[in-house]
Amino acid sequence: MPYRDHMRALLGLGVPLIGGHVAQFAIGLTDTIMLGWYSVESLAAVVLGSTFFFVIFILGSGFAIAVMPLVAEAEAAGDETALRRVTRMGLWLSALFGLLGLPLFLYSGPILLALGQTPVVSALARDYLVIAGFGLFPALLVMVLKSYLAALERTRVVFWVTVAAVPANALVNYLLIFGNWGFPELGVAGAAIASIVVQAISLAGVVAYARLAMSHHTLFARLWRPDWEAFFHVFRLGVPIGLTNLAEVGLFAASSLMMGWLGTVQLAAHGIALQLASLAFMAHLGLSNAATVRAGNAMGRRDADHLARGARVALAASLVTALVAVSLFLLFPEFLLGLFIDPAEPERDVILAAGVSLLYVAALFQVMDGMQVMALGLLRGVQDTRGPMVIAAFSYWLIGVPSGYALGFSLGLGGVGVWLGLVIGLTLAAILLLWRFWGPDLRRLRTRFAT
Template identity: 75%
Template sequence: MSTAMSTSGHIRALLRIGLPLIGGHIAQFGIGLTDTIMLGWYSVEALASVVIGGSFFFVLFILGSGFAIAVMPLVAEADAQDDQVMLRRITRMGLWLSTIFGVLLLPIFFLSGPILLGLQQTPEVADLAQVYLRVAGFGLTPALLVMVLKSYLAALERTRVVFWVTVIAVPVNAIVNYALIFGNWGAPEMGVQGAAVASITVQFVSLIGVIIYAVRALPEHALFKRLWKPDWEVFARVFRLGLPIGLTNLAEVSLFSASSIMMGWLGTIQLAAHGIALQLASLAFMLHLGLSNAATVRVGNAMGRRDADHMSRGAKVAIAMSMSFAFVATLVFVLFPEPLLGAFIRPDEVERDAILAAGVTLLYMAALFQFVDGAQILALGLLRGCQDTRGPMVIAGISYWMIGVPSAYVLGFVFDLGGVGVWLGLVTGLTAAAVLLMYRFWITDMNRLRLKFVG
């Protein structure tokens, strides 16, 4: 096979796996956007409390998601070796770990009010957020279980079902939100509790959907066979791989959370502009995230076949595709900043012009970090495919918290660059992560795996 044919094959494979995953991530983004819009229509207090409560939930979800993400490369490797027993054992223990995590953290949701007060939130916001979280907390376990099963299906390159399950969840969420937040169609008006019930409904509908698909489409895997039986060897393997992934994700999310706190110090206009620019940057990030997931599957498959050359070629193609996505996003942000930002602001908003002026500058900063943000998440995907998660966890901690956060503070407040300085700090942290993670994959892991596969 020629190199050109090999490259086109990698492109087709990455698109076949990655495009449905990208669509699924964008649909998931749409669910959060729907919540934000509807709660904004209901009341400012409800919106503020669920933004805080949703962030609280998301941090815990991201930490627990490491076990689900760990399932992806392990199942891809087992599938490449045609080991259906190991494939089932890995997925089953991923379900176990996610369930245990969700149950153990449930009390935190009931104590969220005092925790949020300790984080300097106002009593009104903390109380209303606790009302939301005491209901939404019951959705953590099903949300994590859905993610485990999505990882299992993605590893088997059955990503279309992952896409459709998430797409169906968007209107379900909107309909239940509309009924329960506002009390429409004879339903009780529940406000923030209605939004929480809608979230749980979506999570259980999604869980039922992926379970039915897995049982009917892949009966040969007998996925839920002896689900009650512990498998401590594989349990430990998934735990060792998954915990560092969860902590890595947490480090990255907390970098952006810290930037939001700093932007809040600069005032309401800067914070509003930051929130909108970050939403747009997050939407572009979904492209890179889906491609990163696809890269994890492809590298995990190459691990199972012990084919370092295939892994190397696939990684190069994935990087080139990510840079192409980044180039397009950069052009859009630079050429159309005001229409993009204006879509999030009411035409009659008194502070509209001030928010747009601040947001345009921040969107230029978002354009600046498209390439490094794509590179760092893609590198993490490649490393996870190699089942290398502890080193990346350390690199993430150093890059995001020892470089990114201090740089944001120094540039924003010591050098008095304001919001631009905070975002330059984000660029600095993401650049450090991209360089160090790519170095680890190409120099450390690829050399190690070439020697291992030859031996």
């Protein structure tokens, strides 16, 4: 297949996935904007609370992500039975993880205090998490079914289901955060309720589509029956993926904790800048998911050359996307940051000043952040998950987090120093992950497919 066709296929899969990720991100963005207009303390609390939720969610999402390359390979090989088995057990594992993770949300207050957060912000974040934690179950189940549909190249429905949830979240936020139209004013608790409503709507949507449009897979028939071979196959692939995700997200979570040590204003600026950086990341993530599916298909077809050409196209698309984000962050930082803060907020200028510096640093890591997530997508597509887990743990926790602490606190660079630690960790991870795919993995696959 020529490079032009590879690009067309990648974008055909990737653009709806990008749209779905952006729509999902818009839900959190709506919370951030609305709570930023409610109060700075509420904004800081939900930055902390949503980070806490996301860390646990992303660990459990490893099982959902593992479903994607397995279904893509089974579809390419024409094995409908394997496709159904791994998806069902992905649902099982995700539900079990949701049950095990719930106590962390119910006892989040003491955990946040032990991590050095202020009593006021910790209490507000706890109020958010004891409600939002019950949304972990539907959120993980939705992700499994989205992975199943994406692997079957049904990416448009993934997009539309997510888009439909955005206005529902905004409406419930409007009613319950501020107490409009006669509803109670609940602040951060209202935002948590809105999140659960969104997750329930999304789950209903993907289940309905899978039952109606993919009825020939009989995905939910005898769902109660265990399939231990498929269960442990998904488990072995999913645990390293979850831990890899945790290592990366933990890097950003650690930066949020360190920013909390610097004060509420610094944490609020960090939260806004991180939202903008995360929005740019959604494009890379959608392309990475598409690369996983394309790599899984190449595995099913046993075609290493097809895999290599597709990988080059995916990395090129990510590079172009990164350069667009860099331009926006450098040219319009105050405008972008100002969208999140009430013009009447007394500390607006201080938050803007801190946020502009952080956006300049965010521009530094856009290219490498894109490269590392694209490399991860390709590695997952060829079902290599343990090596990337080790690389991520080393790059983010042994190098990135200590670098951020040293630059931010020991050398006195404050928030900018903490974010420079992100740059260092992401850069190292990108280099090592790309080397692993283009070196040992591709050589191994060429040898395997030739026999």
